[in-house]
Each structure stands twice: as C-alpha cells, then as structure tokens.
Amino acid sequence: xxxxxxxxxxxxxxxxxxxxxxxxxxxxxxxxxxxxxxxxxxxxxxxxxxxxxxxxxxxxxxxxxxxxxxxxxxxxxxxxxxxxxxxxxxxxxxxxxxxxxxxxxxxxxxxxxxxxxxxxxxxxxxxxxxxxxxxxxxxxxxxxxxxxxxxxxxxxxxxxxxxxxxxxxxxxxxxxxxxxxxxxxxxxxxxxxxxxxxxxxxxxxxxxxxxxxxxxxxxxxxxxxxxxxxxxxxxxxxxx
Amino acid sequence: xxxxxxxxxxxxxxxxxxxxxxxxxxxxxxxxxxxxxxxxxxxxxxxxxxxxxxxxxxxxxxxxxxxxxxxxxxxxxxxxxxxxxxxxxxxxxxxxxxxxxxxxxxxxxxxxxxxxxxxxxxxxxxxxxxxxxxxxxxxxxxxxxxxxxxxxxxxxxxxxxxxxxxxxxxxxxxxxxxxxxxxxxxxxxxxxxxxxxxxxxxxxxxxxxxxxxxxxxxxxxxxxxxxxxxxxxxxxxxxxxxxxxxxxxxxxxxxxxxxxxxxxxxxxxxxxxxxxxxxxxxxxxxxxxxxxxxxxxxxxxxxxxxxxxxxxxxxxxxxxxxxxxxxxxxxxxxxxxxxxxxxxxxxxxxxxxxxxxxxxxxxxxxxxxxxxxxxxxxxxxxxxxxxxxxxxxxxxxxxxxxxxxxxxxxxxxxxxxxxxxxxx
Numbered sequence: 001x002x003x004x005x006x007x008x009x010x011x012x013x014x015x016x017x018x019x020x021x022x023x024x025x026x027x028x029x030x031x032x033x034x035x036x037x038x039x040x041x042x043x044x045x046x047x048x049x050x051x052x053x054x055x056x057x058x059x060x061x062x063x064x065x066x067x068x069x070x071x072x073x074x075x076x077x078x079x080x081x082x083x084x085x086x087x088x089x090x091x092x093x094x095x096x097x098x099x100x101x102x103x104x105x106x107x108x109x110x111x112x113x114x115x116x117x118x119x120x121x122x123x124x125x126x127x128x129x130x131x132x133x134x135x136x137x138x139x140x141x142x143x144x145x146x147x148x149x150x151x152x153x154x155x156x157x158x159x160x161x162x163x164x165x166x167x168x169x170x171x172x173x174x175x176x177x178x179x180x181x182x183x184x185x186x187x188x189x190x191x192x193x194x195x196x197x198x199x200x201x202x203x204x205x206x207x208x209x210x211x212x213x214x215x216x217x218x219x220x221x222x223x224x225x226x227x228x229x230x231x232x233x234x235x236x237x238x239x240x
Numbered sequence: 241x242x243x244x245x246x247x248x249x250x251x252x253x254x255x256x257x258x259x260x261x262x263x264x265x266x267x268x269x270x271x272x273x274x275x276x277x278x279x280x281x282x283x284x285x286x287x288x289x290x291x292x293x294x295x296x297x298x299x300x301x302x303x304x305x306x307x308x309x310x311x312x313x314x315x316x317x318x319x320x321x322x323x324x325x326x327x328x329x330x331x332x333x334x335x336x337x338x339x340x341x342x343x344x345x346x347x348x349x350x351x352x353x354x355x356x357x358x359x360x361x362x363x364x365x366x367x368x369x370x371x372x373x374x375x376x377x378x379x380x381x382x383x384x385x386x387x388x389x390x391x392x393x394x395x396x397x398x399x400x401x402x403x404x405x406x407x408x409x410x411x412x413x414x415x416x417x418x419x420x421x422x423x424x425x426x427x428x429x430x431x432x433x434x435x436x437x438x439x440x441x442x443x444x445x446x447x448x449x450x451x452x453x454x455x456x457x458x459x460x461x462x463x464x465x466x467x468x469x470x471x472x473x474x475x476x477x478x479x480x481x482x483x484x485x486x487x488x489x490x491x492x493x494x495x496x497x498x499x500x501x502x503x504x505x506x507x508x509x510x511x512x513x514x515x516x517x518x519x520x521x522x523x524x525x526x527x528x529x530x531x532x533x534x535x536x537x538x539x540x541x542x543x544x545x546x547x548x549x550x551x552x553x554x555x556x557x558x559x560x561x562x563x564x565x566x567x568x569x570x571x572x573x574x575x576x577x578x579x580x581x582x583x584x585x586x587x588x589x590x591x592x593x594x595x596x597x598x599x600x601x602x603x604x605x606x607x608x609x610x611x612x613x614x615x616x617x618x619x620x621x622x623x624x625x626x627x628x629x630x631x632x633x634x635x636x637x638x639x640x641x642x643x644x645x646x647x648x649x650x651x652x653x654x655x656x657x658x659x660x661x662x663x664x
Contacts, residue, residue: 078575106241153573
C-alpha cells in the first residue's frame with residue numbers, strides 16, 4: 001500500500017534548512033489502521049500531507065497503491081488525492097454555506113448517476129446516524145455530528161487511504177470515543193487504510209497499530225522533545 | 241457537485257449584501273440603458289424629423305432655431321418671410337415640392353401650425369389618420385398623436401387657441417369647449433411667451449376663432465406628433481391678415497436634385513432678411529451640441545459604474561475572507577484549480593450578470609412606462625424593445641468589469657498556501 005524510501009522533507013526557517021522528515025524505509029499494508037503518535041513539531045502532519053500528495057518530498061521515493069507521488073506533478077497529485085484520499089480534520093472544515101449532504105457531494109466523482117449518488121449518500125448518512133440531518137447546514141449540528149459528517153465526506157468516495165489529523169481534538173471525551181470508533185469501523189467496512197494522528201493515548205488504544213513518529217522519522221528522533229510521554233507500541237509495518 | 245451550486249449557496253447565505261450589490265449594478269446599467277436609448281431617440285428623431293425637406297427658408301437669425309422650430313416644434317420662430325417667396329420657390333424647376341408653414345399660436349403648450357393639408361400625404365405617404373379626416377375649411381384642425389393624448393382631445397372637440405407658445409399644463413376636459421371673446425390680430429410669428437396662458441391674467445386669446453378637431457394623426461415619430469395643424473388661410477384669418485400682405489414663418493423645400501438644393505440655398509441666402517438653411521447641417525450642429533452634453537453625462541455615468549464596481553469589489557473582498565478555508569479544503573480534497581477558481585470568481589460574475597440583466601430589463605421597463613410622457617414633453621422617442629447603439633458593447637464591458645473586480649480578490653485567495661490554513 002505505502003512504500004517510502006529515503007524520504008526527506010525540510011522547511012526553511014530563518015535562512016536555515018531544517019529537516020522535518022527523514023524516513024529511510026517505511027511500509028504500510030492495505031487496510032491497516034494506524035494511530036500515529038508524537039509531540040507537536042515532530043513531523044506527523046507533514047508526513048500526513050506528503051501521503052496525501054499535498055506536499056512533495058524534497059527527495060526519496062513515496063509510492064502509494066502503485067502511484068509514485070514523488071514523481072507526480074501537482075495536477076496529477078490533485079487528481080490522485082480526489083480519487084484515493086479521504087481527509088478528516090480536527091475542526092471538521094465543512095463548508096458552512098453548503099448542507100452536509102452537499103459537503104459530501106463535493107468529493108463524489110462525476111461517474112455516479114443521480115440514483116447511485118442518492119443511494120450512496122443515504123447509505124453513509126444512515127450509517128453515521130445523520131440521515132435525517134443531511135440537508136442541514138453544518139452550524140445546525142452539534143460538533144460530534146459535524147465530525148461524523150466530515151467522516152462521511154472522507155469515506156464516501158471509497159478512498160484507499162484515509163488521513164485523519166487529530167479528528168477528535170475538539171470533541172469531549174465521550175463524543176471523541178464514539179467518533180473514533182465510528183472512523184475505525186467505516187474504514188474497516190470499506191477496506192480503507194487509516195492513518196490517524198492523535199495525542200490521546202486512550203483513543204490510540206482503539207487502534208490495532210500504534211506508531212510513534214520517532215520510530216520512522218530520523219529527523220524527529222534527533223530533535224526529540226524531552227516531555228515525550230508517548231509509548232511506541234505495536235509498530236507493525238515499520239521498517240526504519 | 242458543480243461550482244455553480246457552491247456559488248449559489250454562498251449567494252443565498254449572504255442575501256442582503258448580494259442583493260445590494262446586484263441593485264447597485266442594476267441601477268447603473270438601467271441608467272446607462274436609458275441614456276443610450278435616449279441618445280438613439282434623439283439621433284433617430286433628429287434624422288427622421290425633417291423627412292425629405294432638405295432645405296428651409298425663413299427669416300434671418302439662428303439656423304438651428306429655424307430648423308428646431310419648423311420641424312421639431314421646439315423654441316420660437318425666427319420671424320416671417322413674405323408669402324410671395326413661397327410662390328417664387330414653387331415656380332423653380334429645382335424644387336420638387338415646397339410648403340409654407342405658419343406658426344406662433346398654441347393650445348396648452350402645443351403649437352398650432354398652419355400648413356397645406358397636402359403636406360401630410362407628401363411627407364407620410366399613405367399613412368391613415370387615427371380618426372377623422374384632414375382639414376378642409378377654415379377653423380378645422382387635425383391634431384398630432386401625442387398632443388391628442390396629452391390634451392385628451394378627440395375628433396369633434398373644439399378649443400380656442402392662444403397667442404404664442406404656452407407651457408403645457410394639466411388638462412381639464414371641462415375647458416375644452418370654452419369660448420371667450422378676446423381677439424388678437426398680431427402677425428403670425430411671435431417670440432414664445434412661456435408665462436402666457438389662456439386661463440391666466442394677461443393671457444392672449446384668439447377667442448373669436450374656435451378650432452374644431454376633424455382628425456387625429458397616427459403616431460408618426462416626428463415633431464408633428466406634438467402639434468396641431470390647420471390651414472394657412474385660417475391662420476391668416478385669425479391674425480387679421482386675410483386681406484393684407486401675407487407672410488409665412490418658414491418654407492420647407494424638397495429639392496429636385498442635390499445640385500438644385502445648393503443653387504436654391506445660395507440664391508435665397510443672399511436675400512435681405514432671409515436665410516436658407518440645409519436642414520441636415522443644422523440638425524448635425526444641434527446633435528453635436530447634444531453629443532457634447534452626452535459626453536459629460538457619460539463621464540458622470542462612468543463614475544456611477546466605478547462606484548458600482550467598487551461595491552462589487554467590497555462585497556467580494558468581504559466574502560473572500562470566508563472563502564479562504566473553503567479554498568484550502570477544496571484543494572485538500574483534490575478539486576482541480578479550474579473548479580476552485582470558478583468557485584471564487586463565480587460569485588462576482590453571477591452578481592454582475594444578475595445586475596446587468598436586471599438593469600437592462602429595468603431600463604427597458606422604465607423606457608416603456610415613461611416613453612410616452614417623455615415624448616410628449618421633449619419629443620424624444622424611446623424604443624424599449626431593441627438594443628440601443630453601443631448597448632451590446634457597454635453590457636460586455638460591464639460584464640468584463642465585473643469579472644476583473646471578481647478576479648482581483650479571487651487571485652489573492654487562490655495563491656494562499658492551503659496547508660497554512662489547516663495547521664492546528
């Protein structure tokens with residue numbers, strides 16, 4: 001599914017190039033569900049955006065489902081992202097002027113007929129318990145409901161890879177638990193690979209695979225903050 | 241989901257601001273439309289106004305004044321020329337047809353013009369009267385379409401004329417058949433006297449002479465719509481000139497040839513206290529003056545357009561702040577740049593197009609609603625159903641202005657780094 005080799009990414013900070021990602025080798029199998037742990041600034045989000053094709057690696061090879069992202073142009077990566085990647089964000093980022101149904105429709109391809117589209121939307125909104133709310137604007141829903149709608153947006157196009165950046169960070173514990181379980185379930189149902197950045201160790205326990213960024217990121221290891229309280233458990237698929 | 245659905249959802253969410261923006265654009269476009277229709281009306285009316293009569297002979301004075309008064313019923317006459325001159329002109333082999341015109345009297349602001357009834361078939365071919373017939377006997381008149389509407393007069397009604405031009409006033413049907421006994425026996429042509437009115441102290445009546453309407457002209461689209469016509473004989477009788485040396489206010493001539501027109505002009509221009517004028521040249525001179533006024537108006541309208549564009553720019557700039565995160569999100573979910581740019585620019589284009597459509601329609605509705613009143617008051621005829629000259633170009637320019645105003649904030653947002661918007 002994911003094959004990374006010699007992957008590097010640096011940021012220019014005050015005239016200096018600061019390496020943020022240095023991955024020698026890393027692979028992830030299709031359908032794996034990984035909780036990506038690590039302190040702020042350790043490169044988790046950068047890695048997520050590289051996997052999503054938003055950021056291009058400075059060097060190295062990043063291949064996902066046979067697509068070599070490191071060699072693709074920006075429009076090619078846009079198309080790849082639209083077809084194969086689902087995103088879930090901490091603050092949901094639903095477009096406020098669109099109903100949650102329209103928010104989900106944004107990611108659906110043009111190949112679906114009107115009927116297929118309606119069936120698919122009904123299926124997923126029923127699955128997350130929002131069927132009767134799907135024509136509402138986001139601000140009419142609770143935060144938990146908004147994140148569930150955002151999950152539908154991430155999975156509706158049946159992407160091969162779902163990237164979630166602290167998806168429960170702005171929810172209370174009970175809601176966060178429900179949302180995270182839902183995310184894991186729908187990814188399992190769809191057969192999608194899930195990589196979730198989280199700071200919550202309790203929620204991380206829900207994942208079959210828990211991976212600390214430092215286990216794969218050499219740059220992160222060199223600049224490891226001292227207040228690291230995470231444990232690197234079950235680093236399945238890590239080859240670094 | 242299409243970019244249009246996204247744009248429409250944004251417009252619905254900001255109804256008030258979008259409504260104000262559309263209104264600002266629509267008002268500007270409606271004003272432009274009215275101005276362009278008016279300009280066309282003036283030019284078309286000016287060109288159509290003198291028919292085949294390429295030459296006018298009248299008393300010495302302003303050539304524009306002579307032409308405006310003779311054909312467009314605007315302003316006062318320059319004076320009179322002897323009737324004998326008409327006979328001389330008619331006898332010339334260079335003249336295809338010529339008519340004497342007398343004027344100076346009016347009824348409620350509408351001029352009473354003395355002219356041979358043969359003038360109508362000569363100028364308007366086989367146009368039929370709306371009702372009645374042409375005048376035959378002294379005291380009979382036919383009334384122009386707009387004058388009849390404004391004065392609410394019809395065939396069979398009678399009225400008493402007053403001396404000089406009097407401003408049109410509110411019409412009272414009860415006064416139509418009033419007859420008084422004053423009499424005036426001055427010459428035919430007099431300076432206008434806007435303060436005079438037959439119902440006011442000092443008004444100057446020809447009360448012994450009652451005019452009877454025997455016909456109403458069809459809408460001709462010329463100054464004749466706003467006049468009342470009678471025979472020249474009657475005009476002379478009214479002014480007590482039936483037995484003395486007779487005069488006419490102007491002689492309108494259709495020359496047989498262009499060369500003949502030139503010869504006639506040169507010949508009669510040399511006469512003492514007489515001028516011969518090329519109608520088209522005098523009209524062109526007047527249009528040039530009107531055009532200068534239009535240019536000034538265009539500048540004012542241009543400022544209006546800039547204000548409307550600024551309103552659009554402000555509205556879009558404020559909406560772009562809301563759209564930043566939308567754009568970031570659309571990029572992250574892999575929407576192509578073309579789709580995103582359409583989402584950004586679409587709102588401005590839609591508001592501009594909506595404003596243009598509404599403004600163009602409003603301008604036409606206004607032209608349709610007030611066209612008759614404007615024509616009765618000024619003689620400018622508006623044609624609301626067609627496109628005015630340059631209107632298409634103006635509407636395209638307005639749309640282009642809207643696209644540019646939309647593109648400026650859109651480009652700023654489009655260049656924003658999507659990732660920076662999603663840093664927790």
